[in-house]
Amino acid sequence: MATNNTYSVQYRRKREGKTDYRKRLKFLSGGLPRLVVRKSLRHVLVQLIEFSPKGDKVIASAQSGELSKFGWKGDASNTSAAYLTGLLLARKAKKGLACIVDLGQNTSVKGSVLYGAVKGCIDGGLKASCAAEVLPSADRVRGEHVAKYAKSLKSNKEKYQSQFGKYLKAGVDPEHLPVLVDQVKSKIGAL
Numbered sequence: 001m002a003t004n005n006t007y008s009v010q011y012r013r014k015r016e017g018k019t020d021y022r023k024r025l026k027f028l029s030g031g032l033p034r035l036v037v038r039k040s041l042r043h044v045l046v047q048l049i050e051f052s053p054k055g056d057k058v059i060a061s062a063q064s065g066e067l068s069k070f071g072w073k074g075d076a077s078n079t080s081a082a083y084l085t086g087l088l089l090a091r092k093a094k095k096g097l098a099c100i101v102d103l104g105q106n107t108s109v110k111g112s113v114l115y116g117a118v119k120g121c122i123d124g125g126l127k128a129s130c131a132a133e134v135l136p137s138a139d140r141v142r143g144e145h146v147a148k149y150a151k152s153l154k155s156n157k158e159k160y161q162s163q164f165g166k167y168l169k170a171g172v173d174p175e176h177l178p179v180l181v182d183q184v185k186s187k188i189g190a191l
Contacts, residue, residue: 082116090124143177
């Protein structure tokens, strides 16, 4: 039987590994809204969240599934989709709003999908606290690496079909992905 009287049960969200309360306290002490970026296997979610004692308030939110309204037919969880989702959030929010980037429990990797969303928010007019070195390049955001790889696989029909089956089924030529990104970007910019 335990005789230690100082033991206390941790908060449920900490026990489940969902919230790092030390990191959250640092974010909240800044006094700025948080730019929350989350990624699942199929979607990217970007939100601007403001602290309130009664519970956090979502100022603006965008999910990569919304991109289909603007003509996006590609994958909803890649870097291009994350960038466009960040751009969409920035159009929904106030221009020039300063915020702190919150990646949650995700590992911070230079040029990752998460930073693609942050780059979209910055290009859309938000002032996010993020170093320029960790943001993906413009070529990667536009999907030029996918188009280049698709061109190199074009001669091997079986591999090409296996690698780009989702794109082909959706009616997207992977070699023209940068053009699709530019079209969707211009439609979002027209908001």
